Amino acid sequence: MAIFADSSTRVVVQGITGRDGSFHTRQMMEYGTKIVAGVTPGKGGQKFDDEVPIFNTVEEAVEETGANASVIYVPARFAAEAICEAADSGVELVVCISEGIPVLDMLRATRYVRDHGSRLIGPNCPGMISPGETKLGIIPGQIVEKGPIGVISRSGTLTYEVVWALTQAGLGQSSCIGIGGDPVIGTSFIDCLEAFENDSSTGAVVLIGEIGGTDEQNAASYVKEHMSKPVVGFVAGQTAPPGRRMGHAGAIISGSAGTAEEKIDTFRENGVEVAERPAEMPKILSKVMNG
Amino acid sequence: MNIHEYQAKEIFREHGIPVPPGEVATTPAEAEEIASRFGGGVVVKAQVHAGGRGKAGGVKLASNAKDARKAAEKILGMEIKGLTVRKVLVSPAEDIAHEAYLGAIVDRANGAVVLMASPEGGIDIEEVAAKTPERIFKEEVDARYGLLEHQASRLAFKLYPNDASRARQAADIIDKLYASMIDAGASLIEINPLITTESGELKAIDAKLNVDDNELLRKEKIAELRDVESEASEEVKARSQGLTYIKLDGDVGCCVNGAGLAMATMDLVKYYGGEPANFLDIGGSSSPEKVVTALEIITADPSVKSILFNIFGGITRCDDVANGIVEATEQIELGVPITIRLTGTNEEQAVEILEDAGFSAMTDMDEAVKKAVELAKN
Known part of the structure; x- marks a missing residue:
């Protein structure tokens, strides 16, 4: 068991012939991901590495191969449209790795995905991995291990750091989800928390946040109200400078400065234990899981 | 990207939002000349990418052209949140109900x-x-x-x-x-x-x-509205190479891949009793050239007493970073000790490259940060 994707997930890669797309498709196949199709408009009929059929459109790929998930590596200016195309073709899980998508485009794309009943992870994220089952994205396969910890994170390399610390301490993972660092994303901390709560293979959850916004605060109250499984948090950016903030709209809309301190306090007030540094995470997890 | 008030007002004007007239001055004499053309009272406003201008004294009312000159003299060159004011916007004063x-x-x-x-x-x-x-x-x-x-x-x-x-x-x-x-x-x-x-x-x-x-x-x-002059020059240089750099007050120069890990590294520097000198994210696919630029920026900061590299290889290849460090140290004198932590993609090759060039590399983040903090204190 895992959340969102497992060994049965059939994956189409959008942008499979690009530099990043081809490199990471090979990495995913090596990990055991079922890559059933690729999409590059104009290259339909060809094969990727003599093995994976390439289609001009996602719709054809889905019809011909039964793909039910997609991973997107296309350049930023095509990425929002690629997300919509996947959703329109009935793909249930869309993972968008591409970074640099204008936020105004994402407002439309996230709405579109929701209206079509699909789930979007990202954009600007490392994707997800369910150790021993499948990986959709770019999380290095060698740092994970199958086990009971669910991991949710807004960042990339910081996720690797924490996951690697868990693996070294013998704490394997059920699924690791990088939800992405952009202001507007498809899947929130809360969506992942809900999925982990309902996943029988997950015993505890690690939530890696950072400064900015109020996602962590909202996640903290969700944990208090709806989670029976223990959650341990980490927030990066305690030493980040307050900056030369321009305009008042941000503070008015959220009623919050989004500082690490505020997030850590909210975690603790809602029963989420907080690791002060990544290396401390395994010890706290072991404690809350045995307590 | 931030743009100035006068630039935003120009966009407003193009869209038909009513905006008072206004012109930009870079010298007190220009401000006086603009004010005398408008006639009557004017407001002189600092054009700087920082909030809280008014409270910092960057906005002044002047009842005539001579006063406008005096106001501009005070505001031009003023520092607001670390940024020097180089332009003022002069507009007729409005009666406000x-x-x-x-x-x-x-x-x-x-x-x-x-x-x-x-x-x-x-x-x-x-x-x-x-x-x-x-x-x-x-x-x-x-x-x-x-x-x-x-x-x-x-x-x-x-x-x-x-x-x-x-x-x-x-x-x-x-x-x-x-x-x-x-x-x-x-x-x-x-x-x-x-x-x-x-x-x-x-x-x-x-x-x-x-x-x-x-x-x-x-x-x-x-x-094109970007005003490079009004931004910190190191930040501009970093951006041109695809890096993100923000100067801070400490003495441990940090170079990390990924914004989240960069912040966590800075936090750890503080946790072990040090102060980070900067935030520097070399980004995802890092070439040796990026690393050279990063080291140029860090070593140009005179308050840096110790340099810390923290790399978790994913898309970033550790050997690219190692090559960059070696290349950079052939071109520039570091002058301060360097602590290198790298783990992940192509870690073994990286360690070999570094050791051949006389550097040592660590794999544990906490140990590396502790060492870099200690070296900054010596």
Whole structure:
């Protein structure tokens, strides 16, 4: 068991012939991901590495191969449209790795995905991995291990750091989800928390946040109200400078400065234990899981 | 990307939002000349990418051209939150009967643009929002349809419930503000205050507009508004190489891949008793050239006493970083000790490259940070 994707997930890669797309498709196949199709408009009929059929459109790929998930590596200016195309073709899980998508485009794309009943992870994220089952994205396969910890994170390399610390301490993972660092994303901390709560293979959850916004605060109250499984948090950016903030709209809309301190306090007030540094995470997890 | 008030006002003008006239001066003499042409009282405002200008003394009223010159003398060259003021905007002083607030932002919690208005505009708007949130009115825009006319009208009548003439003017301004936001690719746009003059006219006497950096590739005209002179020069240099650099007050120079890990590294420096000298993210696919630039920027900072590399290889290859470090040290004298931690993709090759060049490499983040902090104290 895992959340969102497992060994049965059939994956189409959008942008499979690009530099990043081809490199990471090979990495995913090596990990055991079922890559059933690729999409590059104009290259339909060809094969990727003599093995994976390439289609001009996602719709054809889905019809011909039964793909039910997609991973997107296309350049930023095509990425929002690629997300919509996947959703329109009935793909249930869309993972968008591409970074640099204008936020105004994402407002439309996230709405579109929701209206079509699909789930979007990202954009600007490392994707997800369910150790021993499948990986959709770019999380290095060698740092994970199958086990009971669910991991949710807004960042990339910081996720690797924490996951690697868990693996070294013998704490394997059920699924690791990088939800992405952009202001507007498809899947929130809360969506992942809900999925982990309902996943029988997950015993505890690690939530890696950072400064900015109020996602962590909202996640903290969700944990208090709806989670029976223990959650341990980490927030990066305690030493980040307050900056030369321009305009008042941000503070008015959220009623919050989004500082690490505020997030850590909210975690603790809602029963989420907080690791002060990544290396401390395994010890706290072991404690809350045995307590 | 931030743009200046005078640039935002130009965008407002193009969209038909009423804005008072104004011209930019870079010297006190120019400010005097502009003020004498306008005649009467003027306001002289610092053009700088920092909030809290007014409270820092960067906005002054002048009753005549001579006073405008004196005001410009005081403001030009002034430092506001570490940034030097190089330009002032000179505009005729307005008679103000009322101040309202209008703003729009991408609300991450709802994944939508939210327009906000308050009849209690001015510099204390955040306090209004905190203490009397019922005085802030909002309209959420559905991205499928854009801002609908009735939404603009509804918001406008919240501002001026007893004055249909002003409410109609406001509805028109709200509509044009939203259009400006979309056209400019802004993530935030603000009029504070939106004034009513004694004769009942509405005018935007201040303007703020933050552009989403991801829009710059497709909005060339907006990208040209970047005022490189008003930004810190190291930050500009870093950006040209695809790096993100922010100078801080400490003495441990940090070079990390990924923003989250970079922040966590800085936090750990502090945890072990040190102070980070900077935030520096070399980004995802890092070439040796990027690493060279990163080291040039860090070593140019005289307060750095110890350099720390923290690399978790994923897309970033550790051997690329190692090659960059070796290359950089052939070109520049570091002058301070360097601590290198790297793990992940191509770690073995990286360690070999570094050891051949006489460096040692660590794999544990905590140990590396502790060492870098200690070295900064010696």
